[in-house]
Amino acid sequence: MSLSGDIAGLVSESRKLQEYFANYRNEAEVERKAALAAAPDMMKVFWVDQINGDDDNSGNENEPLRSIEKAVKRVPEVGICKVKLLSDYHFSEIVSLNHQGLYIDSVGEQHTLTFQPYSLGDNGQEVRGLRGINMAGRSMVLLNNVKLQVPELTAPYSNMIRRSIASPIRVGYSRDLGMPSLFMSYCDLSLPENIFGNVFAPLAIGTVVLFECTTSDNPYLGKLVSGFTDPAGTEASSISSITTNLEKI
Numbered sequence: 137m138s139l140s141g142d143i144a145g146l147v148s149e150s151r152k153l154q155e156y157f158a159n160y161r162n163e164a165e166v167e168r169k170a171a172l173a174a175a176p177d178m179m180k181v182f183w184v185d186q187i188n189g190d191d192d193n194s195g196n197e198n199e200p201l202r203s204i205e206k207a208v209k210r211v212p213e214v215g216i217c218k219v220k221l222l223s224d225y226h227f228s229e230i231v232s233l234n235h236q237g238l239y240i241d242s243v244g245e246q247h248t249l250t251f252q253p254y255s256l257g258d259n260g261q262e263v264r265g266l267r268g269i270n271m272a273g274r275s276m277v278l279l280n281n282v283k284l285q286v287p288e289l290t291a292p293y294s295n296m297i298r299r300s301i302a303s304p305i306r307v308g309y310s311r312d313l314g315m316p317s318l319f320m321s322y323c324d325l326s327l328p329e330n331i332f333g334n335v336f337a338p339l340a341i342g343t344v345v346l347f348e349c350t351t352s353d354n355p356y357l358g359k360l361v362s363g364f365t366d367p368a369g370t371e372a373s374s375i376s377s378i379t380t381n382l383e384k385i
Contacts, residue, residue, distance in 0.1 A: 178215040182207040183243070185222040205231045208238060221282065224248045227267045227304070233275035241280040246324065248283040251304040265301030266333065270308045276317040277305055283352075284320075286335060288328030302333025303362050307342070315379075317343035325351045327359050337362035343379040360385050 182195035189202035197220070201207050204219055208231055211217040216237035224247050231238070240249070251266045266287070269277055286304055307316050318336045323346075325335065335356070336344060344361055358368025361378060369384045378385070 178212065179218065180207075180211050180215065181218045181220065182210070183220045183222055184225070186225050187223045189222070203229065204238075204240070205229050208233065208236065211236060221247045224250070227251045227269075230267050230270050232270045232308070233272060233277070235273040235275060237276040237278065238269065239278040239280070240282060242282050246281050246283055248285050249279075249304075250285045251287060253287060253289055266304050268304030268306070270306060271316045272308055274315060275307075276319070278319045279321070279323050281322045283324040283326060284335065285326040286328065286331060286333075288330060289332050301337075303335060303337035304333075305335060306337035306362070307339045315341050315343060317345075319343075319345045319347075320349050321347040323349045325349060325356050326353050327351065327356060329354050331359045334362035335360050338378075341377040344385070345381050347381070357384060 183189075183197045183200035184195075184202070184204055184207060185200040186202055189200040191202045191206040193199035193201055195201045195207060195210070200222055204225065204227075207219055208217045214235045216239065218239040219241065220243050221240055222243050227250065251268045254265060254267055266289075271277065284304070289302060305318060316338050318338075327335070336342070338344075338361065342361070355368075358370075360382075372378065372380050372382050372385050375385070
């Protein structure tokens with residue numbers, strides 16, 4: 137075979153390889169797009185208005201949901217639910233997070249989050265606490281521009297079995313405790329002088345970050361994190377199980 141024939145053969149084989157890899161790349165791109173289309177949307181944004189909303193709505197700005205609970209249920213496990221809050225919100229239910237992130241942000245003026253005390257029977261034993269946010273595993277709560285108003289628990293709500301269930305944001309008992317996180321920015325904490333629980337009860341380990349937050353009633357020292365703040369004003373650096381930007385908690 138002549139040199140020109142060899143070159144022509146190599147050119148032909150090269151073109152075949154180019155076509156093969158071009159087709160392979162196109163097929164891979166088609167499969168990638170199909171996989172992305174089939175994957176659940178891991179971050180969803182919902183508008184919530186407890187006064188004028190409806191849980192049968194789509195959850196957009198013009199058709200807000202009524203409850204944060206319903207918004208969270210529309211987000212897959214390990215996903216992030218971003219709530220644009222259009223009104224004050226009263227937790228009359230327990231919102232459960234399963235390795236999920238919940239981001240609550242006030243729209244317009246600062247809105248207030250309040251928490252309802254509850255009392256119910258459990259195998260003949262009375263259990264009392266606050267309805268709020270219950271976290272499992274590596275869940276995360278982010279609050280921005282809201283007022284967190286924790287009620288003072290008086291009779292018949294003062295005889296709690298566990299301080300953790302008297303905390304509005306807490307970790308439920310789970311095989312996978314993970315490292316739950318609470319981030320608060322531009323928030324106002326309204327705390328009673330004699331608080332039974334705490335703002336946040338991570339059980340074992342956790343992360344607490346406050347940025348540009350204020351307290352309108354009483355200082356948060358000793359009231360922020362359950363189980364790690366006795367006495368009030370404990371140096372945060374002395375608590376190995378808590379990651380925080382605060383010097384004292």
